[in-house]
Amino acid sequence: SKLSQQEIAKTDDHVLCLETNLDDATGQQLAAAIKGALELGAKDAWAEPIIMKKGRPAYKLCLLTATTQQELFASFLFQHTSAIGLRVHPLQREIMERKLKKVKTPYGEVGVKELTYHGVKKFSVEYDDLMKCSQKTAEEPEKIRLAALQEIENKGE
Amino acid sequence: SKLSQQEIAKTDDHVLCLETNLDDATGQQLAAAIKGALELGAKDAWAEPIIMKKGRPAYKLCLLTATTQQELFASFLFQHTSAIGLRVHPLQREIMERKLKKVKTPYGEVGVKELTYHGVKKFSVEYDDLMKCSQKTAEEPEKIRLAALQEIENKGE
Amino acid sequence: SKLSQQEIAKTDDHVLCLETNLDDATGQQLAAAIKGALELGAKDAWAEPIIMKKGRPAYKLCLLTATTQQELFASFLFQHTSAIGLRVHPLQREIMERKLKKVKTPYGEVGVKELTYHGVKKFSVEYDDLMKCSQKTAEEPEKIRLAALQEIENKGE
Amino acid sequence: SKLSQQEIAKTDDHVLCLETNLDDATGQQLAAAIKGALELGAKDAWAEPIIMKKGRPAYKLCLLTATTQQELFASFLFQHTSAIGLRVHPLQREIMERKLKKVKTPYGEVGVKELTYHGVKKFSVEYDDLMKCSQKTAEEPEKIRLAALQEIENKGE
Amino acid sequence: SKLSQQEIAKTDDHVLCLETNLDDATGQQLAAAIKGALELGAKDAWAEPIIMKKGRPAYKLCLLTATTQQELFASFLFQHTSAIGLRVHPLQREIMERKLKKVKTPYGEVGVKELTYHGVKKFSVEYDDLMKCSQKTAEEPEKIRLAALQEIENKGE
Amino acid sequence: SKLSQQEIAKTDDHVLCLETNLDDATGQQLAAAIKGALELGAKDAWAEPIIMKKGRPAYKLCLLTATTQQELFASFLFQHTSAIGLRVHPLQREIMERKLKKVKTPYGEVGVKELTYHGVKKFSVEYDDLMKCSQKTAEEPEKIRLAALQEIENKGE
Ligand code: NI
Numbered sequence: 001s002k003l004s005q006q007e008i009a010k011t012d013d014h015v016l017c018l019e020t021n022l023d024d025a026t027g028q029q030l031a032a033a034i035k036g037a038l039e040l041g042a043k044d045a046w047a048e049p050i051i052m053k054k055g056r057p058a059y060k061l062c063l064l065t066a067t068t069q070q071e072l073f074a075s076f077l078f079q080h081t082s083a084i085g086l087r088v089h090p091l092q093r094e095i096m097e098r099k100l101k102k103v104k105t106p107y108g109e110v111g112v113k114e115l116t117y118h119g120v121k122k123f124s125v126e127y128d129d130l131m132k133c134s135q136k137t138a139e140e141p142e143k144i145r146l147a148a149l150q151e152i153e154n155k156g157e
Numbered sequence: 158s159k160l161s162q163q164e165i166a167k168t169d170d171h172v173l174c175l176e177t178n179l180d181d182a183t184g185q186q187l188a189a190a191i192k193g194a195l196e197l198g199a200k201d202a203w204a205e206p207i208i209m210k211k212g213r214p215a216y217k218l219c220l221l222t223a224t225t226q227q228e229l230f231a232s233f234l235f236q237h238t239s240a241i242g243l244r245v246h247p248l249q250r251e252i253m254e255r256k257l258k259k260v261k262t263p264y265g266e267v268g269v270k271e272l273t274y275h276g277v278k279k280f281s282v283e284y285d286d287l288m289k290c291s292q293k294t295a296e297e298p299e300k301i302r303l304a305a306l307q308e309i310e311n312k313g314e
Numbered sequence: 315s316k317l318s319q320q321e322i323a324k325t326d327d328h329v330l331c332l333e334t335n336l337d338d339a340t341g342q343q344l345a346a347a348i349k350g351a352l353e354l355g356a357k358d359a360w361a362e363p364i365i366m367k368k369g370r371p372a373y374k375l376c377l378l379t380a381t382t383q384q385e386l387f388a389s390f391l392f393q394h395t396s397a398i399g400l401r402v403h404p405l406q407r408e409i410m411e412r413k414l415k416k417v418k419t420p421y422g423e424v425g426v427k428e429l430t431y432h433g434v435k436k437f438s439v440e441y442d443d444l445m446k447c448s449q450k451t452a453e454e455p456e457k458i459r460l461a462a463l464q465e466i467e468n469k470g471e
Numbered sequence: 472s473k474l475s476q477q478e479i480a481k482t483d484d485h486v487l488c489l490e491t492n493l494d495d496a497t498g499q500q501l502a503a504a505i506k507g508a509l510e511l512g513a514k515d516a517w518a519e520p521i522i523m524k525k526g527r528p529a530y531k532l533c534l535l536t537a538t539t540q541q542e543l544f545a546s547f548l549f550q551h552t553s554a555i556g557l558r559v560h561p562l563q564r565e566i567m568e569r570k571l572k573k574v575k576t577p578y579g580e581v582g583v584k585e586l587t588y589h590g591v592k593k594f595s596v597e598y599d600d601l602m603k604c605s606q607k608t609a610e611e612p613e614k615i616r617l618a619a620l621q622e623i624e625n626k627g628e
Numbered sequence: 629s630k631l632s633q634q635e636i637a638k639t640d641d642h643v644l645c646l647e648t649n650l651d652d653a654t655g656q657q658l659a660a661a662i663k664g665a666l667e668l669g670a671k672d673a674w675a676e677p678i679i680m681k682k683g684r685p686a687y688k689l690c691l692l693t694a695t696t697q698q699e700l701f702a703s704f705l706f707q708h709t710s711a712i713g714l715r716v717h718p719l720q721r722e723i724m725e726r727k728l729k730k731v732k733t734p735y736g737e738v739g740v741k742e743l744t745y746h747g748v749k750k751f752s753v754e755y756d757d758l759m760k761c762s763q764k765t766a767e768e769p770e771k772i773r774l775a776a777l778q779e780i781e782n783k784g785e
Numbered sequence: 786s787k788l789s790q791q792e793i794a795k796t797d798d799h800v801l802c803l804e805t806n807l808d809d810a811t812g813q814q815l816a817a818a819i820k821g822a823l824e825l826g827a828k829d830a831w832a833e834p835i836i837m838k839k840g841r842p843a844y845k846l847c848l849l850t851a852t853t854q855q856e857l858f859a860s861f862l863f864q865h866t867s868a869i870g871l872r873v874h875p876l877q878r879e880i881m882e883r884k885l886k887k888v889k890t891p892y893g894e895v896g897v898k899e900l901t902y903h904g905v906k907k908f909s910v911e912y913d914d915l916m917k918c919s920q921k922t923a924e925e926p927e928k929i930r931l932a933a934l935q936e937i938e939n940k941g942e
Pocket residue numbers: 048205833
């Protein structure tokens with residue numbers, strides 16, 4: 001279960017960032033590795049363009065994982081990409097407390113995260129919900145997002 | 158007070174690198190966050206292009222802060238960007254000892270940092286000073302930089 | 315119908331490249347625009363990281379379209395992204411002649427394009443087919459690709 | 472006068488894109504060139520990360536100019552950057568018709584562009600105005616943008 | 629013979645820019661293609677990070693060639709990379725007039741290009757020569773470049 | 786001796802990642818620093834495009850070094866680049882066990898690494914060997930790589 005879909009009360013946790021520089025992987029393989037790592041339970045996965053030795057245009061592949069999953073994801077990367085080594089950053093995460101709610105708009109219902117951290121409070125509307133409502137109603141996602149935020153404001157939250 | 162404007166004697170210090178991956182921020186917001194973080198006292202701030210899950214072209218926003226300022230800048234990022242979580246790298250910095258001086262050139266006076274580290278010595282001319290002299294004299298900044306470095310060499314420093 | 319899925323005999327055609335620099339779009343919106351443009355019939359769609367005025371980390375969104383579809387895709391971009399203008403490059407494309415075939419491997423059947431151009435001949439295995447066979451057999455896509463290319467070579471093609 | 476600040480009735484115009492690959496310029500110089508080109512009247516200016524020959528991490532500098540200004544901006548680039556050559560793309564631009572208006576929000580007045588193109592209609596709030604209102608009222612720019620768009624909708628536009 | 633090593637009198641010429649988006653090439657192959665294209669006579673060659681369909685982290689490979697060499701370099705790309713199509717931009721180049729000269733410095737002799745264009749005049753020191761002198765004398769390349777430019781200025785050129 | 790050329794039995798080691806953001810270095814200098822660091826014994830070296838303060842298009846230069854070499858490489862960076870400070874990440878590396886072998890193909894002999902990690906096993910063919918065989922035989926490197934992998938499979942390894 002990924003950060004963006006969880007109800008979370010504590011605002012601090014510890015994770016690993018696994019990184020590997022790949023000058024012998026294709027874009028097809030990189031995209032498959034990002035998708036596969038998320039399906040296997042990585043908290044996040046992304047790629048960064050880099051320039052490696054011998055002038056090679058390459059990508060750095062990065063995974064964010066639980067501290068207990070170093071070997072699981074090292075095995076994943078070694079099996080499914082051309083990586084033969086990887087670097088491990090132990091990191092702390094600072095995260096906002098979150099409560100999940102449903103908000104009704106003229107275009108359909110959308111999920112909203114109420115986010116708080118030491119006096120900061122904000123709302124984040126689920127993008128996938130916006131896209132679903134948008135496909136049903138042919139209204140732009142931004143318009144639906146505005147409607148949801150307006151609805152929250154009207155309720156005095 | 159940022160590193161590049163300080164007179165510094167010790168060559169080692171400890172800092173935090175705060176990072177957050179943003180697929181729901183605009184370039185306008187990212188540029189404002191970089192500027193705002195520096196105004197609030199961040200030691201450095203920058204953005205890196207990344208490719209996030211679901212094929213999203215995104216940016217990683219990075220802040221370098223004092224070790225005592227984790228909550229200050231977490232609050233800043235949560236309030237002023239779409240971030241809902243961030244990663245914290247505790248880092249050590251290796252920095253050159255620096256002395257600030259003023260150097261006269263035919264195009265005006267410019268600030269110069271004399272930088273030393275274990276037998277390495279070099280000089281760095283303040284870019285903003287070069288730009289000011291350039292605007293007054295219509296001479297290219299590079300030409301003025303050369304004149305300043307020539308002046309330093311002539312003085313036998 | 316996109317280039318990569320077509321049987322093509324002629325090796326020259328004319329297309330438009332539509333480009334727009336976006337400093338007020340999010341990564342979520344950019345990914346949705348790339349997907350939406352392809353669904354609407356764009357021949358290709360991609361994004362490039364750029365640095366815009368006022369220090370804004372941004373992306374250039376690029377679409378490749380038929381020469382008759384300038385207004386269709388301009389309308390698409392104006393409606394579904396924050397773009398308020400776009401640049402049009404009329405381009406010629408040089409493309410390899412292609413014949414589609416099916417190749418049997420121990421891991422399942424995969425599509426292969428036989429590609430020729432003025433004496434150059436090569437084969438390209440469909441990545442999506444490799445992934446499907448890989449999911450069924452738990453064998454790595456690269457291994458399956460090798461098997462398909464080996465099969466083609468054995469047949470003396 | 473740049474595109475984003477103009478009231479424009481026609482939706483087609485012709486421009487030049489001047490490009491130069493720079494492996495011998497610094498980031499300080501690139502940022503100064505982008506700023507300087509815009510001050511000299513370029514319609515747009517940006518940089519793209521590229522990897523040049525001999526494995527050099529570099530940037531492509533791009534200017535959008537009037538068709539009559541090729542020599543003016545070639546001279547600018549040759550004088551103010553390390554460029555010794557540049558490439559010229561003659562381009563057509565497709566742009567939305569725009570009308571400028573002022574909209575009152577609880578946080579101050581902001582400029583808004585009403586944009587139309589073949590049946591597409593949208594509104595774009597001036598980011599610099601949002602920032603000014605934000606600084607006066609300590610309200611987030613996004614909140615002010617929402618208020619402006621709400622105001623426009625309420626007026627039935 | 630590439631632009632950067634030529635003595636050139638005219639300041640205008642016509643070239644082709646060949647571009648291909650590669651999501652199935654590795655960094656090793658991209659670096660080899662850049663090197664190979666230059667050896668075959670391309671005027672320039674470089675790569676740009678892009679994000680392609682299906683969220684693939686990829687690179688755009690770009691070649692600058694003579695207008696008569698479209699088929700030569702299309703064949704090169706089709707044979708030596710995974711490209712199956714490419715886009716052709718006919719471009720004009722604006723280039724500075726250049727005279728080559730040798731300049732003596734305390735660290736050895738270096739090549740210098742005297743560059744002129746409509747009243748703009750500047751000098752560019754050959755980087756490879758700087759590196760050679762640097763390796764012989766253990767002096768930094770920047771220091772040697774300054775010495776060369778100083779020498780030119782002293783001669784009243 | 787770099788990771789990619791070593792026979793390695795243990796699968797865990799500790800390294801430093803040294804990073805510095807450079808807005809006052811050119812691409813020529815960055816490429817020279819990557820090459821120079823590797824010659825001095827860095828385990829890896831690469832550059833990442835970033836956007837720094839004041840809208841500067843820049844690069845982050847990264848070195849991977851032994852834990853005992855912090856001062857050596859800090860001195861290298863301070864002497865050979867414009868860096869005046871750098872950040873130090875102590876990292877752990879997870880690496881595959883490797884055995885080096887030679888494999889004969891119809892196009893010449895190539896080095897192959899047999900790589901293992903907790904039940905994962907794979908083979909990586911030396912790219913430089915592929916290029917050498919390719920230059921001698923005019924066969925594509927990919928074809929030679931396939932032949933080597935086929936040879937390994939036939940031997941039942
Ligand atoms: Ni990065």
